[in-house]
Amino acid sequence: MNILIAASECVPFAKTGGLADVTGALPKALKELKHDVRVIMPRYKKIDAKKFNLKVIARNIPVSFGNKVELATVMEGKINSKSSIPVYFVDNEKYYNRDELYRTSLGDYSDNGERFIFFSRAVLEVAKAINFKPDVIHCNDWQTGLIPAYLKTLYKLDPFFLRTAVLYTIHNIAYQGVFPRDIFYLAGFDWEDFIPQRLEYYGQINFMKAGLVYAEGLNTVSKTYSRQIQTSEEFGRGMEGVLVQRKKDLYGIINGLDYSIWNPKQDQNIIVQYSLDDLEGKTTCKKDLQKISGLPIAPDIPLIGLVARLDAQKGLDILHEAIGRMMRMKLQLIILGTGDPVYMELFERIGKKYPRQISVNLKFDNALAHKIYAGSDMFLIPSHFEPCGLGQLISFVYGTIPVVHKTGGLSDTVDSFNVRTGKGRGFLFNEYNAKSLFESIKKAVKIYKIKKKWNRLIKNGMESDFSWEKAAKSYVRLYKKAQQEKIKETEQ
Ligand code: ADP
DSSP states (O other): EEEEEEOOTTTTOOSSSSSHHHHHHHHHHHTTTTEEEEEEOOTTTSOOOOTTOEEEEEEEEEETTTEEEEEEEEEEEESSOOOOOEEEEEHHHHHHHHSSSSSETTTTTHHHHHHHHHHHHHHHHHHTTTTOOOOOEEESSSSHHHHHHHHHHTTOOGGGTTTTTEEESSSOTTOOEEEEHHHHHTTTOOOGGSSSSEEEEETTHHHHHHHHHHHEEEESSHHHHHHHHHHOHHHTTTOOOHHHHHHEEEEEOOBBOTTTSSOTTTTSSSSSSOTTTBHHHHHHHHHHHHHTTTTOTTTTTOOOEEEESSSSGHHHHHHHHHHHHHTTSOEEEEEEEEEEEHHHHOOOOOOOOHHHHHEEESSOOHHHHHHHHHHSEEEEEEEEOSSOSSHHHHHTTTEEEEEEEESSHHHHHOOOOOOOTOOOBBEESOOOSSHHHHHHHHHHHHHHTTHHHHHHHHHHHOOOOOHHHHHHHHHHHHHHHHHHHHHHHHHH
């Protein structure tokens, strides 16, 4: 199949969260299955053309929307030096030549609506300009939600896209891209589509809803999350009604992990590589992590890692509430994260209060993230909701034991350790509150002290397989299903 993956971020070029891990890894697995897969994303300022050897392949493609015409230049790179998977970068000085992807510390860029209208139209115009006719465009999150809407409206009669279907993946429904009605006007849709059954959402335009309404196929990144978002406003964030209507087209596919990036046997970001057969290196990594983070070097004190966007979703409120009790135990905590200034300040204060037990690192730092996955004994994910979660999968590979809230993808991937049978890979708590979180940590620390049991846990995690191959096959099934839907529609 000809597959075009449209996304606002992709590893190794630009990343703010798990979406980038997915769009960086899935294409490689699809390529292995012999598909012609290509990725298209914006070219942000931080994407270094020299470093990634990007070449301009088309200049000044006119992209029109509303009453505007803006120009897109297209650069091409490869997803990595080993693969031949093309990545197209849509370049436009005005929209993307900025320090960040979506926001500054003061808040979202005020023209995000326009930036991603431009991107969505550009995806279609670039496909035509380079003559790549996709069987399916795989769209991801709100930034690409308008693409299926354009295909069903303004491009409906365009022969180039007659057979192009869309699979729309929800990586996180909490971010929907909701903008005032003048953005609807700017996007160039017909006013007859400004109704609740289509693009309108309480008098505004909702980009994610556009994706959910118009794409032939829908999925999210775990089965549990796909159910949760249909059941209540708490999880569905207002989209639950639309999702129930599209129930039969909505699937859950758990993310895989890119073992060429996340692998303690060959990870160059950590001080010593290690494997299940030789865990000595993990002890050295812990020592190194304690050293660089300014914590006392203590091999027997359990070290808990947390790497996350600092956002309300991530369970930071209950962690904050539990900190006092946690600090009365013999344990260390290392936090790496950036995001909401409220949480940044909160954790900065906590770090200062417990300098011998907590290390707080308020930044985005990929190398440090690797060191934390390798050097920690446990990895904490107290998220209120979690579509899939990658931290627990990465932790498994590094022999680090996840302690997680039982929700979304976390409950689909982490199974509770059973002391008697020796089965299970982590610790889960059911109730979203500080008490349950604390009890779970207490349980983990208790087992940590029984080395034989702990080693069994490490083994269970390190032996698990979350490679992309299986997930990629599931995606291909959904691409084909979407394509059949599209053919049916065009024949009607
Ligand atoms: P989300 O997509 O909600 O951010 P995921 O668990 O799906 O959550 O993915 C998060 C990804 O981003 C993981 O690869 C994690 O290691 C990485 N990450 C998050 N915050 C940071 C940070 N401050 N520095 C480095 N990597 C980070």
